[in-house]
Amino acid sequence: MLEIKNLNVSLEEEDKAILKGVNLTVEAGKVHAIMGPNGSGKSTLSYVLSGRGGYVVTEGEALLNGENLLDMDPEERAAAGVFLAFQYPVEIPGVGNMTFLRTAVNAQRKARGEEEISATDFLKEIRARAKDLKIDADMLKRPVNVGFSGGEKKRNEILQMAMLEPKMCILDETDSGLDVDAMKLVAEGVNALRSPDRGFLVITHYQRLLNHIKPDVVHIMSDGRIIKTGGPDLALEVEENGYADIVAEVA
Amino acid sequence: MAAPAVKQDVLSARLDALSLPDGAAWAREARDGALSRLTAMGLPGKRDEYWKYTDPTTLNQPEVTRAALFKTDESMPFSDIDRLKIVFVDGVFDAEASDDLSMEGVEVERLSDALGRDIHWARDVYGVLEARGQTPVERPLAALNTAYATDGVAIRATGKATKPISLIYLHRSETSDAILHHVVKVEEGAEVTVLENGPAAARFSKVMEVEVADSGAFHHVRAQGRDHERRAATHMFARLGRESVYKSFSLTVNGVLTRNEQVVEFTGESGVAHVAGAALGDGDKNAFHQDDTVFVTHDAPDCESRQVFKKVLRNGAVGVFQGKILVKPDAQRTDGYQLSQSLLLDDDSIFQAKPELEIYADDVQCSHGSTTGAIDEEALFYLRSRGVPEGPATDLLVLAFLAEAIEEIEGDALRDDILTRLQGWLDRHSG
Ligand SMILES: Nc1ncnc2c1ncn2[C@@H]1O[C@H](COP(=O)(O)OP(=O)(O)O)[C@@H](O)[C@H]1O
Ligand SMILES: [Mg+2]
Numbered sequence: 001m002l003e004i005k006n007l008n009v010s011l012e013e014e015d016k017a018i019l020k021g022v023n024l025t026v027e028a029g030k031v032h033a034i035m036g037p038n039g040s041g042k043s044t045l046s047y048v049l050s051g052r053g054g055y056v057v058t059e060g061e062a063l064l065n066g067e068n069l070l071d072m073d074p075e076e077r078a079a080a081g082v083f084l085a086f087q088y089p090v091e092i093p094g095v096g097n098m099t100f101l102r103t104a105v106n107a108q109r110k111a112r113g114e115e116e117i118s119a120t121d122f123l124k125e126i127r128a129r130a131k132d133l134k135i136d137a138d139m140l141k142r143p144v145n146v147g148f149s150g151g152e153k154k155r156n157e158i159l160q161m162a163m164l165e166p167k168m169c170i171l172d173e174t175d176s177g178l179d180v181d182a183m184k185l186v187a188e189g190v191n192a193l194r195s196p197d198r199g200f201l202v203i204t205h206y207q208r209l210l211n212h213i214k215p216d217v218v219h220i221m222s223d224g225r226i227i228k229t230g231g232p233d234l235a236l237e238v239e240e241n242g243y244a245d246i247v248a249e250v251a
Numbered sequence: 252m253a254a255p256a257v258k259q260d261v262l263s264a265r266l267d268a269l270s271l272p273d274g275a276a277w278a279r280e281a282r283d284g285a286l287s288r289l290t291a292m293g294l295p296g297k298r299d300e301y302w303k304y305t306d307p308t309t310l311n312q313p314e315v316t317r318a319a320l321f322k323t324d325e326s327m328p329f330s331d332i333d334r335l336k337i338v339f340v341d342g343v344f345d346a347e348a349s350d351d352l353s354m355e356g357v358e359v360e361r362l363s364d365a366l367g368r369d370i371h372w373a374r375d376v377y378g379v380l381e382a383r384g385q386t387p388v389e390r391p392l393a394a395l396n397t398a399y400a401t402d403g404v405a406i407r408a409t410g411k412a413t414k415p416i417s418l419i420y421l422h423r424s425e426t427s428d429a430i431l432h433h434v435v436k437v438e439e440g441a442e443v444t445v446l447e448n449g450p451a452a453a454r455f456s457k458v459m460e461v462e463v464a465d466s467g468a469f470h471h472v473r474a475q476g477r478d479h480e481r482r483a484a485t486h487m488f489a490r491l492g493r494e495s496v497y498k499s500f501s502l503t504v505n506g507v508l509t510r511n512e513q514v515v516e517f518t519g520e521s522g523v524a525h526v527a528g529a530a531l532g533d534g535d536k537n538a539f540h541q542d543d544t545v546f547v548t549h550d551a552p553d554c555e556s557r558q559v560f561k562k563v564l565r566n567g568a569v570g571v572f573q574g575k576i577l578v579k580p581d582a583q584r585t586d587g588y589q590l591s592q593s594l595l596l597d598d599d600s601i602f603q604a605k606p607e608l609e610i611y612a613d614d615v616q617c618s619h620g621s622t623t624g625a626i627d628e629e630a631l632f633y634l635r636s637r638g639v640p641e642g643p644a645t646d647l648l649v650l651a652f653l654a655e656a657i658e659e660i661e662g663d664a665l666r667d668d669i670l671t672r673l674q675g676w677l678d679r680h681s682g
Contacts, residue, residue: 075635079638090629094650104637
């Protein structure tokens with residue numbers, strides 16, 4: 001599904017390398033987790049995959065089902081199936097949440113040569129999905145993320161993911177700022193989307209989200225590299241001993 | 252006090268090209284009065300405090316700068332709205348193209364008819380509100396208009412008008428110089444909506460004086476013409492009675508020069524006045540310069556005024572906002588709000604803002620804010636990451652930016668009509 005090969009990324013503004021040769025393959029149907037200390041480059045990886053500006057790829061490639069992602073505009077990547085649940089979802093005053101989502105769904109359909117969703121079908125679907133995530137009608141009407149609590153913003157990200165039905169879901173610290181109940185809701189939302197033809201890359205600083213979203217593979221990232229890869233147990237090890245031991249062990 | 256010599260020269264050159272129209276004695280007096288005001292002030296000059304950001308030269312010149320006619324197959328604004336149509340072609344009333352002027356709840360007359368009668372209500376309005384509006388800020392172009400206006404309408408609402416009165420200004424001659432003057436009187440408890448659209452002429456001067464009696468309501472929506480090379484200087488003067496409502500919204504897209512002045516005065520308590528505007532300018536092929544100059548005077552307690560002006564500028568377009576709220580000593584519990592914002596779509600465009608508050612009452616609530624900004628890159632990326640392409644994503648953000656001004660338009664049908672125009676502009680000027 002997603003193949004990242006020797007990905008090297010620097011900042012556009014200053015000559016500073018952030019990712020220093022990331023190699024990673026996420027197979028369809030699998031959940032991969034990336035853990036790592038703050039500042040190790042996890043968010044950068046998620047942004048580079050989704051096409052945010054400000055970064056320069058100095059080496060390497062990223063392929064989605066064989067297609068070179070890095071040559072595409074962000075909207076093309078979205079239409080191809082990439083979805084990033086943001087660590088910090090953006091507030092957009094003046095744009096209604098519902099309008100935003102319908103525009104997005106239809107833009108992706110159009111890009112794929114599919115027919116637009118009818119207003120009634122869209123309403124039906126969004127109501128059902130929103131209900132699962134305990135998102136009320138008011139939140140759907142309000143401007144995108146404006147006045148939302150931290151937990152509401154994260155649930156709103158999962159709602160978008162559910163509506164857009166991406167192939168490759170990247171979640172960046174979706175658990176941060178969530179209480180236990182909200183985390184369960186979010187995890188249920190993610191688990192409901194798990195399917196044999198969809199891949200997940202779950203970025204998290206803590207292990208606790210992985211109790212709810214069970215990963216198949218766990219990677220540890222440090223200083224712009226994947227320094228260790230293992231099974232679900234690796235997350236538990238990090239939980240108990242912290243990152244220091246692993247970083248030291250590899251160095 | 253007479254205007255300086257250099258101004259006098261500019262003025263005499265301009266006046267030589269004009270002649271005072273005839274009318275009843277009171278009308279001639281009103282015109283003479285305006286002419287003496289004008290002679291005392293002179294025409295606007297670049298050094299004048301409120302002409303710093305907008306060059307009045309082409310508005311002053313005796314000759315009109317040629318303006319190409321704009322051709323489009325698109326429907327005109329307000330086409331789908333049930334309305335009473337009054338058409339002016341290059342500033343001349345066109346009876347053929349206009350509807351019959353009789354309508355329930357409203358008396359509509361051609362201005363020359365009103366000004367020709369010895370006794371007419373317009374006597375208390377024509378040039379009267381304009382004259383009041385000359386202090387503390389001089390508005391010579393409005394005085395010139397009162398003196399020389401050749402056409403226009405007199406509207407008196409006596410009840411609730413059954414449909415809007417739609418003033419349609421067509422532009423057919425590349426060198427036309429139109430001077431229109433409208434007077435509106437909304438009687439106690441009466442209501443009327445006036446729509447305006449079209450470029451009107453190569454150069455267009457328009458004054459509308461609006462007297463709203465106690466509990467009356469006046470609504471105004473205008474879509475200024477899309478002709479790129481046209482020039483327009485317009486003035487609205489409003490005097491508002493107790494518990495009256497005055498709402499005015501203007502959309503400006505295109506136009507090499509547009510100066511819209513609004514002078515609003517509360518004379519009775521608990522009045523409401525909202526003046527709003529959206530301007531979208533692309534300076535690519537032709538220059539775009541759009542100026543909103545607003546003066547709201549609170550001279551009665553418990554009134555609410557709102558100014559909401561938004562400008563979207565690209566390719567060297569220039570937007571100007573000069574807005575003032577004056578609160579006189581007896582205007583306690585005034586609620587005044589003023590917002591002017593620009594969205595600059597590139598580094599070449601310019602927004603000049605001069606927000607002013609002058610408050611002499613102690614128990615008032617007044618706020619004003621002015622901002623200039625670019626498209627929010629974070630928001631743009633967020634939208635694109637969800638699959639919305641850059642063009643439509645930018646459009647969404649532009650519409651979001653304009654929303655607070657658009658919300659000031661009264662009535663869904665009118666709001667939708669203006670939104671259609673906005674979308675049209677975005678479709679033409681995207682990317
Ligand atoms: N736009 C930026 N400007 C400056 N430094 C940046 C920028 N983006 C990332 N960095 C730096 O890159 C490193 C990795 O950051 P990030 O990807 O956010 O890490 P993580 O998500 O793992 O905490 C940090 O040292 C951070 O300061
Ligand atoms: Mg991060």
